Amino acid sequence: MAIDAIVLRSVDNVATAVQNLKEGQEAATRLDRELIPVVVGQDIPYGHKFAFRDIKKGENILKYGEVIGRATADIPRGMHAHVQNIESLRGRGDLQKEEA
Amino acid sequence: MEFMGYGRPDGQVGTRNFVGILSAVVCVNEVVEAIARQVQGTARFTHHQGCCQTPLDIGLVNKALIGLGKNPNLHSVIVVSLGCESTDLQGVIDGIKASGKRVEHLVVQEIGGATRTIAQGVLLAQEMVGEASKEQRKPFPISKLIMGMKCGSSDTSSGLVPNPAIGVASDLLVEAGGTSILGEVTEFIGAEHILASHAKNKEVADGILALVDRMEKRAMAVGEDIRGGQPTGGNIKGGLTTIEEKSLGAIAKAGSAPIQAVYEYGEFPEAGGLVVMDSPGREPEILTGLAAAGANVIVFATGRGAPQGFPFVPVIKITGSQTAAEKMIDHIDMNLAAVIDGDDTIPDAGKRVLDRVVSVASGEVTKAELSGYFNAMDIFMQGPVI
Structure with missing residues (x-):
């Protein structure tokens, strides 16, 4: 079964590309046994994530059914979700310094 | 076996x-x-x-x-x-x-x-x-295997395929009475609650949380965002966005066996079964720590292709990335990329990982041994050079 992307848990709001995806492409995105088409709005390199649903700024990013960070901007469905719009919530010595 | x-x-x-x-x-x-x-x-x-x-x-x-x-x-x-x-x-x-x-x-x-x-x-x-050279190999039960587990040069595929496959192999080894050691405490950050829930009792769970707290504070004491260091630049290029995401993929190596004990760096895992050992994520220090703890074989998941082995412990490189299998062919021992397409499954791949572990333990050479690429090692230090 050739797939373009995979969603690991049904609660996840991001999908992971398992091929290099081209802007405008309808990505066959696997969730369990289902294939759901998602039109990607940007080139998504292999291994990178895109929003599987519309994500609002400040919302938690869920992958493996767990929180992997927080959106620093709105991420519409199909758009690249990575360091430019997601921040980590852990190991943030920079935040601790600002608070001090 | x-x-x-x-x-x-x-x-x-x-x-x-x-x-x-x-x-x-x-x-x-x-x-x-x-x-x-x-x-x-x-x-x-x-x-x-x-x-x-x-x-x-x-x-x-x-x-x-x-x-x-x-x-x-x-x-x-x-x-x-x-x-x-x-x-x-x-x-x-x-x-x-x-x-x-x-x-x-x-x-x-x-x-x-x-x-x-x-x-x-x-x-x-x-x-x-x-x-x-007068010593001869003899048959021993696989309960005598102490398997170190590590992932390096990770990308998104590491958490999807080789780490969960190693988790299956670890479960099978533990079931047979063997020992597997999970290290890389930095890569528990954001996933420690899941690992702690696998602990056999509260004492072990608290031990896991304390290790992660210590490692995170050590990283934070520098006063910077640890991104760039963890996840590494290569991890980010590979699609991993945060340490939490990297950790959730990394701890899949733990499989589902109960965690029996928490050890300091290089300490022998007396308890047997699945154990956790304090260690950082970088190859020279963690491979040394696993060998010092008595590991006689190491499995190493990689997404982009990490080359290091260890001088006297065979290190089996396993990838779920077709790209790494081709572009780092000199270093990859097992290619499990078929799992991504759905042509192979994690449980089957995990069984093959254990089969390879047993074969390598019996003498089959790894790519790292063939190429002699294993000497840039070091010991994990906490303080400065003075």
Whole structure:
């Protein structure tokens, strides 16, 4: 079964590309046994994530059914979700310094 | 299930049969290298520690050298000393001897310098390799395997395929009475609640959380966002966005077995079963820590293709990335990329990982051994060089 992307848990709001995806492409995105088409709005390199649903700024990013960070901007469905719009919530010595 | 290994006096079983040449201090690395280069059947361990360090770190050096010397993949050991280092030479010798194996030592400042020590060391090593070569492999149950687990140069595929497959292999090994060691505490950050829920009791769960807290505080003390360091630049290029995401993929190596105990760096995993060991994520330090804890085989998941092995413990490189399997063919032992397309499954792939572990433990060589790419090792330090 050739797939373009995979969603690991049904609660996840991001999908992971398992091929290099081209802007405008309808990505066959696997969730369990289902294939759901998602039109990607940007080139998504292999291994990178895109929003599987519309994500609002400040919302938690869920992958493996767990929180992997927080959106620093709105991420519409199909758009690249990575360091430019997601921040980590852990190991943030920079935040601790600002608070001090 | 059985493998063919070398029985040792202390009951441990080697998967290799080298004479180990260990540096007591950075200053004798070149002597150790020269002896090992000259004598087939030796394996060397060199590092950059052993002098001008805090007592805490010198203690770690002593402990790591003892653990490495006791590793069952070494038949016997030569420790090379400069003569003025902070490392406790006699303590290291006595610690290794407790395993019942032969330990010799050479002190450069007593012998006449590097050249004379190399000459003496080569002759001594030749004699010891001759003795070691009389050992024969015999069948042992796989409960005698101590499998170190590591992932490196990770990308998104690591958490999807090789790490969960290693988790299956670990479960099968533990079920058969074997031991598997999960390290890389930095890569528990953001996933520690899941690991803690696998702990066999509250004490172990608290131990896991305390380790992660200590590692995170150490990273945060620098006053910066750890991104770029963790996840690494390569991880980010590979699609991993945050340490939490990397961790959730990394801990898949733990499988589903209960975690029996938490150990310090390089400590022998007495409890058996699945255990956690304090260690950072970087290859030279964690591979050394696993070997010092007594691991006789190591499985290593990689997404982009990490090349390092270890001088005397076979390291099996496993990827779920077709790209890595092709672009890093010199270093990849197992390609599980078919799982991504749905042509293979994690449980089947995991069984094959264990089969390969058993075959490698019995003598099949890994890519890292074939290429001799395994000497840039080091010991994990906490404090500064002073």
